[in-house]
Amino acid sequence: MNDFSSMNLSHETEKALKSMGFETPTPIQSMTILPLIEGKDVIGQAQTGTGKTLAYSIPAVEKVVGNNKNPQVLILCPTRELAIQVSKVINNLLKYKKEANSVVIYGGQRIDFQIRAIKRGAQIVVGTPGRIMDHMRRKTLNFKDVKMLVLDEADEMLNMGFIEDIKAILEKLPFQKQSALFSATMPKTILNLSEKFQKNRQFLKVPNQKLTVENTKQLYFKIRESDKTTLLSRLLVMRNPHSAMVFCNTKKKVDELVSALKSIGFQADAIHGDIKQMSRDRVMNDFRNKHTKILVATDVAARGIDVENVEMVINYDLPQYHEYYVHRIGRTGRMGKKGYAYTFVTEREFGKLQMIKRYAKIEIEKAKIPSLKDVQRTRAKSLSKDIMKIIDEGDLEKYEAMVEIMTEENYSTLQIAAALLKMVAKTSELDNPILKRKIDQDFKKEKRVRSFNFGKSNSKGRKYSSRTFKRRTRA
Known part of the structure; x- marks a missing residue:
């Protein structure tokens, strides 16, 4: 037809x-x-x-x-x-x-x-x-x-x-x-x-061997429960999405996570069954209008939410039912646009992840937990791409004249460019003073951390569940 x-x-x-x-x-x-x-x-x-x-x-x-x-x-x-x-x-x-x-x-x-x-x-x-x-x-x-x-x-x-x-x-x-x-x-x-x-x-x-959206890059991280919020904050800073949905299995976890994200400077809000309709309408309007970047939700409350251009979905908790994974991931990668879906998996949940993969007939790629250097490097690359795009678009004569005026004050073009980049960075989460302090604290901890492989034993037979995080990082 x-x-x-x-x-x-x-x-x-x-x-x-x-x-x-x-x-x-x-x-x-x-x-x-x-x-x-x-x-x-x-x-x-x-x-x-x-x-x-x-x-x-x-x-x-x-x-x-x-x-x-x-x-x-x-x-x-x-x-x-x-x-x-x-x-x-x-x-x-x-x-x-x-x-x-x-x-x-x-x-x-x-x-x-x-x-x-x-x-x-x-x-x-x-x-x-x-x-x-x-x-x-x-x-x-x-x-x-x-x-x-x-x-x-x-x-x-x-x-x-x-x-x-x-x-x-x-x-x-x-x-x-x-x-x-x-x-x-x-x-x-x-x-x-x-x-x-x-x-x-x-x-x-609809003839489709895969139940999930083709344009969605699906990755999973093996992680301890206590490290999830730290990993989430790194992903949000690294990807800097205009809109992201984070799924938890309980209303209590949703509220706790929203409080944690807000405390370190993220624009986050909650949707679950205990939130009254008037508040739900406000939350959804803020999310649709990009006033709130991060929506944390339970599966039941999120059903029926139709928001275009969700860039990222994060399974903070592995879904309780296989089909929930399909519904969650279907919220990104729509209308031919690229989407990202990240799933946090604890050691005891790994078998359940394999069952979800078989059910949905998909491969979910294992990802390395990003270090703080990875976060900084990715943000720098993203910023440089934006700058190159502006250069390629042209129409910079007015701004070039302004740079020439500044060079007459004995400032080098490198200093001027660095200062402008610093101004741009101040509008991002990475330069948020609360979040920046949190990241700096993590960075100092990370310098003292041994490198662990999730699920692999050391010489004494002990197991560790994160590659780069300290054993009891509090996030």
Whole structure:
């Protein structure tokens, strides 16, 4: 399918797609849109960031009948962030269908607002299972006219324990309905669930031997738990990303890590289940607008967060489930851009890393823990590339004249260049006084440290877990 115009979509939907900047469907969209429009049951599998939301949203919008104000399409999402994201896509597609409306339903929002929105009429309902169940108990949702059900991120809903809620919701929907499941991974539990409520399903999978994004450079470090924050700070200084996501397995660890990063001068913020919606909205706006460079999150809270141009993903904790690795890594290296994914692995977790590699059919390259000299050398190379780029772009006559004026004051061009570089460095984390002091302290420790090989024994049979860090470095 070369473009959306060949799909015989309604004029309003085609116009909306053009206004959104979409002309050519992605592989998962090409595979699933027409079967869904034709009313077939579908299981769609494709990696994160490949356009699954639009793949089911277009058929959903095409199916609604404007003169019937009852819900006709129900879309279930595991988290409120994903529900909000899907709702935005739906509303953009409905831009020129004035007779059709949608509503998003999730916990943390006043339920009376949602009830009023439903009463005004909403043909498409997007929501989380728990809040949908609340409305079912209150009898504020009428599902008698629902003709299409979508389970988005189906694997995550099962991992989060929504299986009983989903079954209860299915029992309230008309028997003669169409259903679609979309997910980046397809564990057996999902296939078993689909067999119970899908008829003659079509399993449509984007042909890709690797589940993770091709443009993402994937590396792992073998490290002690106590050295993780030091390694993280070095990577952040060395790479100096405009945006990075760091994943931890618990809310407590997220809060502790954000506090540690802030204490040494990084712009970091947290996302997890205990953070209220108003604060979550502020955090996400700051991250999208690059006011905050580093977002530290749990897996559940991060699902549904759609941020473009995430340069770096760091698995501070190895994910608890194999499929979580796929979802985490899928947040970088999108739209043909280069991305980096770093995973911190302790000695006892090494076997689990091998299982993740087999599951995702990938190779994750082992990386050497960067020394402080490596950090300084990499930043110097990065700065020199930026300078060379400016030289190649030209248009420097005005600045050359300024340099000539300064040389008349008996300063050499080398001194002038060095002073300007010092000015530039002051805008980076490397010249942050708190972080610089922390790095200097690490550097002094490093001079006294013996070189260790992770997992290899010395002559006395003892094992060490870091190549360059002191045995009990406190970060």
